Amino acid sequence: MPNGSLATLLQEASHQDGHVLNWPMRHLIALGISRGLAFLHTSNMVHGDVKPQNVLFDADFEAHLSDFGLDRLAIATQTEASTSTSVGTLGYVSPEAVVRGEGSKESDVYSFGIVMLELLTGKRPIMFRDDEDIVKWVKKHLQRGQIIELLEPGLLELDPEASEWEEFLLGIKVGLLCTAPDPVDRPTMSDIVFMLEGCRVAHDIPSSADPTSQPSPA
Known part of the structure; x- marks a missing residue:
């Protein structure tokens, strides 16, 4: 893929105050990854290792998923550490996948959520x-009403009155x-x-699974 991986793009963005990636591009990347995973899941396939290194870009910067299916199966059969190969990567793998030693559609969703954040x-x-991770960090700032603290430097120019903010x-x-x-509380x-195509979050998703629905402390 001529434009490398999402990991490389995020690294470049971190050294240039985020300006390598504007909001429309980030939104399209997230949408592209979600469409790819949705296609796999519809085909009864599990990716098993969703992370920025496995998101590759073509000449038009369209996102493509790599390292799944037969490719991962071949790797697993060539190493004694097949269990650790199949459950995912530290920081992105879901807690239940670590315990069970295998991935699932729900664990793919979890990994996508980490990549999204x-x-x-x-x-x-x-x-x-210590005890903090990216999910707890995001929740902490939301509960304190510190939404600006969540913005990657390249996104600080977002207008709170514009649709991009929403x-x-x-x-x-x-x-x-x-x-x-x-895992039951995670969306498919x-x-x-x-949701990412511009529709609102479905009303039937349990509010307990949606920390942003909780009021911020005074």
């Missing part, structure tokens, strides 16, 4: 210490829904595509 905030999931908040909400502790990838 990283894409929006510029924070890598492995940069946190799209950013929707992206944060999607990321948190995807990383709900209970088809639901996520629906």
Whole structure:
């Protein structure tokens, strides 16, 4: 792929105050990843290792998923560490996938949520210490009403009165829904595509899975 991976693009953005990636581009990347995963899940396939390194861009910067299916199966059969190969990557793998030693559609959704939050905030999931992670960090700032703190430097120019601001908040909400502790509370990838295409989050999603619905402390 001529334009490399999302990991490289995010790294370049971090060294240029985020201006490599504007909001429309980030939104399209998230939508492209979600469509790819939705297609896999509709075909009864599980990716198993969703992370920025496995999101590649063609000449038009359209996102494509790599490292799944037969390719991953071949790797697993060539190494004794097939279990660790199949559950995902530290920082992106869901808690239940670690416990069970295998991926699922729900764990793919969790990994997508982590990638989504990283894409929006510029924070890598492995940069946190102690008991905090990117999900807890985002929730903490939301509860304090510190939404500006969530913005990756290149997104600080977003106008709070513009539709792009609402799209950013929707992206944060999607990321948190995807990383709900209970896999049952996570939306499907088809639901996520629906949300990111500009529709509101469905009313039947449990409010307990949506931390952004909680009032901020006074």
